[in-house]
Amino acid sequence: MDIVILAVVIAVVVLGALGGLIVGSRRKKPLPPPPPAAPDITAPPTEPHVGEEAETPREEPRRTIEEVDLPGGPAPVVVEEPPTVEAPPIEIPEPTAGRLIRLRARLSRSQNALGKGLLTLLSREHLDEDTWEEIEDTLLTADVGVQPTQELVERLRERVRVLGTRTPEELRGLLRQELITLVGPEMDRTVHTENAAGGPGIVMVVGVNGTGKTTTTGKLARVLVADGNTVVLGAADTFRAAAADQLQTWAERVGAHTVRGPEGGDPASVAFDAVKEGKEMAADAVLIDTAGRLHTKTGLMDELGKVKRVVEKQAPLDEVLLVLDATTGQNGLIQARVFAEVVDITGIVLTKLDGTAKGGIVIAVQRELGVPVKLIGLGEGADDLAPFEPEAFVDALLGD
Numbered sequence: 001m002d003i004v005i006l007a008v009v010i011a012v013v014v015l016g017a018l019g020g021l022i023v024g025s026r027r028k029k030p031l032p033p034p035p036p037a038a039p040d041i042t043a044p045p046t047e048p049h050v051g052e053e054a055e056t057p058r059e060e061p062r063r064t065i066e067e068v069d070l071p072g073g074p075a076p077v078v079v080e081e082p083p084t085v086e087a088p089p090i091e092i093p094e095p096t097a098g099r100l101i102r103l104r105a106r107l108s109r110s111q112n113a114l115g116k117g118l119l120t121l122l123s124r125e126h127l128d129e130d131t132w133e134e135i136e137d138t139l140l141t142a143d144v145g146v147q148p149t150q151e152l153v154e155r156l157r158e159r160v161r162v163l164g165t166r167t168p169e170e171l172r173g174l175l176r177q178e179l180i181t182l183v184g185p186e187m188d189r190t191v192h193t194e195n196a197a198g199g200p201g202i203v204m205v206v207g208v209n210g211t212g213k214t215t216t217t218g219k220l221a222r223v224l225v226a227d228g229n230t231v232v233l234g235a236a237d238t239f240r241a242a243a244a245d246q247l248q249t250w251a252e253r254v255g256a257h258t259v260r261g262p263e264g265g266d267p268a269s270v271a272f273d274a275v276k277e278g279k280e281m282a283a284d285a286v287l288i289d290t291a292g293r294l295h296t297k298t299g300l301m302d303e304l305g306k307v308k309r310v311v312e313k314q315a316p317l318d319e320v321l322l323v324l325d326a327t328t329g330q331n332g333l334i335q336a337r338v339f340a341e342v343v344d345i346t347g348i349v350l351t352k353l354d355g356t357a358k359g360g361i362v363i364a365v366q367r368e369l370g371v372p373v374k375l376i377g378l379g380e381g382a383d384d385l386a387p388f389e390p391e392a393f394v395d396a397l398l399g400d
């Protein structure tokens, strides 16, 4: 019996073990299928990630292109940029009052050698003949001109002799007075930009190209706008399109209006239109920038003469400003002579005084033309044009 029971138990155990094996093998079989999901093997861990990441950027450009296409090409990008360019439209120029004081440091820097040189020579214990000659040379080197130099030296000699013993302060005072006298404090340096008859003041700006004529016209427009005037600019320098562009840029910066013609067009007709528009707009001033090439004197005469005649058909010229580059020294004087023969110069603008130690040209050119220096250029900056003031000029020369 026991044997029978034992046989049954063994049979049950054996069957149970076999059943477990069968179930186990059945469980393992479904597992292999996952391996076939082995395409993962073709795409090793890194690649699928790259693929997944790549999908996102791919979608982004597609969206952008769609968005750009729909509103009409790349226009939105272009439209967004111009407002930033147009953003700084109208500037408020610095007031003109006290400009020379602000720019005095620049003037001192360029002209101080002259003043210092003279003061050093004058403070020598013995003012002998050699010293006076050195004083003369210093003045001549600074382009003061022969006649004015001799006058200054004579007057100084006389005053030093009368004074007897002298302190550096006294000498400085004497020199200051004599220099101011030489520069001409009594000259009327008003830039006439108003018209007595009530129309716009008409200013013609002449000078050789490169002297800073266009820049000066632009700077002057700023000065006038700063003082509350409305200004029209006439780009009658039609020889170079860039000159008209340059002028227009200056005008746009302060909200002034520009009248221009085609490149190579008739300068007189641009000047005419500028005055006409200035009158129609009831502007306060019309500034006309001319080309004034010194190819031949006859050519210059023809051109400027015609501009002048045509403008004066509508209104008289209130101011004719001659722009001279202070760094050109004697050349500037020759130019001044030629222009003075062609048009009636009423004022001189001396540019680039920040770039030369030869500030004496102020004195020489006034003597040459009998016309006052009214404005001076002391840098390339938009507000680096100042009314000329003899005292401030001489003080900058002598330093503090």
Ligand SMILES: Nc1nc2c(ncn2[C@@H]2O[C@H](COP(=O)(O)OP(=O)(O)OP(=O)(O)O)[C@@H](O)[C@H]2O)c(=O)[nH]1
Pocket: 207, 208, 209, 210, 211, 212, 213, 214, 215, 216, 237, 240, 243, 246, 291, 351, 352, 353, 354, 355, 376, 377, 378, 379, 380, 384
């Ligand atoms: N340092 C300095 N540079 C100046 C001054 N005035 C003008 N300039 C520079 O001189 C150069 C010539 O100036 P323009 O105004 O173009 O001369 P332009 O006589 O009108 O010559 P075109 O434009 O050819 O008719 C420019 O680079 C100006 O910035 C000044 O007072 N000081």
